[in-house]
Amino acid sequence: MSKLRLGVNIDHVATVRNARGGDNPDPVRAAILAQGAGADGITAHLREDRRHISDDDIVRLSKALTVPLNLEMAATDEMLDIALKARPHAACIVPEKREERTTEGGIDSAGQHNRLAPIVAALVKANIRVSMFIEPDRRQLDASKALGAPVVELHTGAYAHASGAEREKLLEKIRDAAAYGETLGLEIHAGHGLTHDNVKPVAAIAQIRELNIGHFLIGEAVFIGLEESIRTMRRLMDEARA
Numbered sequence: 001m002s003k004l005r006l007g008v009n010i011d012h013v014a015t016v017r018n019a020r021g022g023d024n025p026d027p028v029r030a031a032i033l034a035q036g037a038g039a040d041g042i043t044a045h046l047r048e049d050r051r052h053i054s055d056d057d058i059v060r061l062s063k064a065l066t067v068p069l070n071l072e073m074a075a076t077d078e079m080l081d082i083a084l085k086a087r088p089h090a091a092c093i094v095p096e097k098r099e100e101r102t103t104e105g106g107i108d109s110a111g112q113h114n115r116l117a118p119i120v121a122a123l124v125k126a127n128i129r130v131s132m133f134i135e136p137d138r139r140q141l142d143a144s145k146a147l148g149a150p151v152v153e154l155h156t157g158a159y160a161h162a163s164g165a166e167r168e169k170l171l172e173k174i175r176d177a178a179a180y181g182e183t184l185g186l187e188i189h190a191g192h193g194l195t196h197d198n199v200k201p202v203a204a205i206a207q208i209r210e211l212n213i214g215h216f217l218i219g220e221a222v223f224i225g226l227e228e229s230i231r232t233m234r235r236l237m238d239e240a241r242a
């Protein structure tokens with residue numbers, strides 16, 4: 001089975017920093033530490049309201065990282081301008097609602113084709129690898145393919161928050177979407193709500209090439225340190241893959 005990449009999302013280091021203003025803790029320092037602990041990429045979401053990551057963080061991350069930067073962004077002209085200037089390796093298009101606490105659902109690639117198409121096209125033209133953050137649903141996979149995005153990231157939040165038979169059913173949906181997406185020629189990523197406890201069944205899905213994980217890793221760092229939190233995730237992913 002191919003190696004599964006781990007993208008570490010450092011947004012919530014910035015959340016803690018912003019709770020007091022000032023410079024500490026610095027998400028760029030966390031990103032460099034994450035690189036050293038086995039992150040294959042760093043993910044950061046520059047939200048419209050700048051509640052965690054700032055414009056300056058993106059500039060500093062672009063300069064400091066040796067692994068690829070994945071910029072999560074809403075499909076707006078403002079974010080497109082920023083992405084075209086920052087030139088991250090990848091851009092993940094996410095839906096954004098001001099009132100939400102986190103990205104609650106996938107983007108509607110199917111229903112919003114006309115709005116999304118020029119943004120995806122501009123990013124692809126700039127050689128930025130575009131992924132659509134979607135629900136694990138065949139219609140959304142078809143629509144992402146039609147948009148010309150080479151990658152989709154399957155939203156695992158519903159799976160992560162469910163239990164018992166419901167969790168198994170939602171896992172099956174992710175498996176189906178990953179297998180179907182690969183037949184369309186899409187590269188498959190997944191993420192949201194993943195923890196040391198629930199990552200293995202997702203990591204075992206052969207078609208998935210990358211997981212993006214943030215909130216749990218940063219929270220767990222309070223107890224065991226960021227490097228250990230990431231190393232444990234890496235080990236669990238490798239075990240699931242073996």
Ligand code: PXP
Nearest residue numbers: 103133191192193212213214215
């Ligand atoms: N992938 C995407 C597209 C996201 O928006 C997020 C949350 O910012 C994640 C992955 C990571 O989710 P979590 O922080 O729950 O691990």
